[in-house]
Amino acid sequence: MRLLVSLLLFLSTATGVSCFSASTTTKLVKVKENEGADLTCSYSADFGSNPRVEWKFRDKQGSTKYVVFDGKPTSTYEGRVTMYGGSNLRFAKVTRHDSGEYICEVSSQQSQFAQITVTLIALVPPSVPKCGIPSSVTTDNAATLSCFDPDSSPEPEYRWYKDNTLLPADPSKNVNFKNATYKLDPKTGKLVFPSAKKTDTGNYYCEVLNEVGPAQRCKGGRMEVRDMNTGGIVAGVIIGLLLLGVLIGGVWYANKKGYLPKTSQRKEQHSAVYQPQSTYADGLEDDGDFKQKSSFVV
Secondary structure (H helix, E strand, O other), rough: OOHHHHHHHHHHHHHHHOOOOOOOOOEEEEEEEEEEEOOOEEEEEEHHHEEEEEEEEEEEOOOOEEEEEOEEEEEOEEEEEEEEOOEEEEEOOOHHHHOOEEEEEEOOOOOEEEEEEEEEEEEEEOOOOEEOOOEEOOOOOEEEEEEEEEOOOOOEEEEEEOOOEOOOHHHHHHHHOOOOOOOEOOOOEEEOOOOHHHHHEEEEEEEEOOOOOOEEEEEEEEEEEEEOHHHHHHHHHHHHHHHHHHHHHHHHHHHHHOOOOOHHHHHHHHOOOOOEEEEEOOOOOOOOOOOOOOOOOO
């Protein structure tokens, strides 16, 4: 018996198969959106005939949730997925939101555990991207042009065009763009000019493409790179000073012609105080000062 166990362990080591292991024949599954997909999961005989099998989903942001728990699909996946063959997962229809990693976990009553991961990609063709192009930039200032397609799957590649000419991702490797200073990221769609020059003025548009469908492009727009308008700033300051001078002159002229009240007049108006009359019990009124009505002789 010991010889048999030793022989099994030797064969497991030699063939690279470990005890309590899980495997899959569908490591990467690519399927068009709204079509069905099968994700397989098998396990070694060490787990016995009735192990616990659960499926989890991990999205691109790293968030994880159950797809199948305690042998049943969770509420999010109910009616959309089914288990077959005891451990395999089948999608009736795949949506773009299903793209991500699916983890099959197998465990036994003796707490042995194994898992495998299957990557599912819902194939979605590019849509018209959303572009952000500044219309005006001051010379030597930074400028960022953005391009984003929220629908493409797998992740698309972004390209930028200036005046209908494709901009190379690395301008230093192209002799026609050796003097260009921009930075282009094909994965994020950002085109950055750290210090814009007048030569960067032009009509720009972005194009997005992936392996599924035809490329799509945004409407685009024109970016003008201009020098700072120093003359306009100086003119604005001069106009402001002139307006201030006119205001001061107007106040002086109005004061000289007597259109504004004198300082003494304003003080007199503020110092006038109303003194109410006092009424005595006998119905007679006087000026409010105490007056002696009779004399006393000692």
